[in-house]
Amino acid sequence: MRASIDIDLDAPGRQSGRVSLPALLANGEERLITTPIYCLAQGEGPTLVLTAGVHGDEYEGQIALSELARSLDIGSLRGRVIILPRVNGPACEAGVRSTPIDGLNLNRAFPGRADGSFTSRLAFFVESELYGRADYAADFHCGGAILHFLPSTLFVVTGEVEEDRCRLDLARAFGARHCMLFGAKTMGVEVGIDAAMLRRKVIGISGEYGGSAEVTPVALDLCRTGLTRLLDHLGITPSASPFKVVEPELIDVRLxxxxxxxxxxxxxxxxxxxxxxxxxxxxxxxxxxxxxxxxxxxxxxxxxxxxxxxxxxxxxxxxxxxxxxxxxxxxxx
Ligand SMILES: [Zn+2]
Structure with missing residues (x-):
């Protein structure tokens, strides 16, 4: 009942495939649920894992990561980029926040279990198979159907000065004008994907890019430019000319x-x-x-x-x- 992948995440080149995970439906039927995965690797460099669609009613990240998977030029790549535009396939298919199969919110299901329900096993897969290989990560969210966020990056402030500085550097590179500072338990983060990054020693950020189950041009544009800037910052696809640094206003939402x-x-x-x-x-x-x-x-x-x-x-x-x-x-x- 573990997840399987039909590409080799440790091989060089451009690969597209699917993650497959069996699910037990409410009627007792077993179904194989699949979701797209891309792995682009070339030369020496860090590994960046990019995810969107943890919640199925959040769309900007799904679009921006799909575009990146199609357009990223492997010839200029230094490192590895693993892209899942729709991590939670069933939630994305239904356009809802939680997984319809078991009613669980993937971003409250970490670290997950190898023998748990569908969402729990999906969380386990992301943490072990993806973050187990990653140096850096970025996860894309927005307010879904119920909230609308000022487009902003966010990360968990751990108190480890050097690691926090690296996370802030990712946020500065991404280029949103605001960056929210989370604590260890802000908005359920302790059982979310950001905690998975921390456990696996992955330097990562998330972001809330709009919401209301809409796609707003400003938020989508930020996702697109942010990805280009992030890949440049990490040296994975260096740009010919340096990007202008956007110093984000730091916004504390911990209290x-x-x-x-x-x-x-x-x-x-x-x-x-x-x-x-x-x-x-x-x-x-x-x-x-x-x-x-x-x-x-x-x-x-x-x-x-x-x-x-x-x-x-x-x-x-x-x-x-x-x-x-x-x-x-x-x-x-
Ligand atoms: Zn979300």
């Missing part, structure tokens, strides 16, 4: 008060725009109750001052839903 959470159900009316700076305690939205037309809406306030990094895309909201992420700009790691 609980960065998150504005609905306390009741209602229809969410956002008042604060993505990317704007707001004061602590500022009004940021209203929750309306048309089912109780006589009630005034609940006015929502920010708990911390900072930059609006994410906003809920959907009007219908339930108690516990995230409505905003408002991060604090910080001067350094």
């Amino acid at each position: 609980d008060d960065c998150y504005v959470i609905a306390q009741t159900e209602g229809l969410f009316e956002p008042l604060a725009l993505l990317g704007t700076r707001i004061e602590a305690g500022a009004p940021v939205g209203r929750l309306h109750r048309p089912d109780r037309p006589g009630d005034d809406p609940v006015l929502l306030h920010s708990r911390s001052g900072g930059v609006v990094m994410a906003c809920r895309s959907l009007a219908r909201s339930a108690a516990g839903d995230w409505l905003y992420i408002i991060g604090r700009p910080v001067a350094g790691l």
